[in-house]
Amino acid sequence: MTYLHFKALHIIFVVSWFAGLFYMPRLFVYHTEALEKTDTERNVLFAQFAKMEKLLWNAIMTPACWLTLLFGTILIYLNPAWLDQGWMQLKLAFVLGLLVYHFFTRKILLELQQGKFRFSSFQLRLFNEVATIFLFSIVFLVVLKNTVDWLYGVLGLVAFAIIIMAAVRMVKAARKR
Secondary structure, eight states: OOHHHHHHHHHHHHHHHHHHHHHHHHHHHHHHHHGGSOOHHHHHHHHHHHHHHIIIIIIHHHHHHHHHHHHHHHHHHHHHGGGSHHHHHHHHHHHHHHHHHHHHHHHHHHHTTTTTTOOOHHHHHHHHHHHHHHHHHHHHHHHEEEEEEEEHHHHHHHHHHOOOOHHHHHHHHHHOO
């Protein structure tokens, strides 16, 4: 296999991993909002969400995470000089943060399966945006290969996320009235 094969596989598994990282917190939101349903509806929804969450974790997120790390490690092995570059060091720090996010997602999953709802649906919606910030940061670093320019993209994303969340809150408040 060539460098480009490994790079393609790395990108494919990054996309798969992020698909899971984006979808799992959405399932948590729906799982939490099911608390507001009747007992019958809640029991059916809880069982369905638990099944979906378990499948997503075991069949997509975990394999994609490990394969992303494997192919990323191979790419670094093929280009060890990258480790001396600031953009790669910062990217690896973000990847470490993403792993923390990944395993914190697992913690929330286990809590929900035990019937512990420590976060509101709004808090889980905010949690869902963290993966987006990691994605923007990592992509800007890899494409621009600059340890400063990525910051502007991320700050713009955070401002956009704040505007979106404020709009969501206003719509929710308007619906209640």
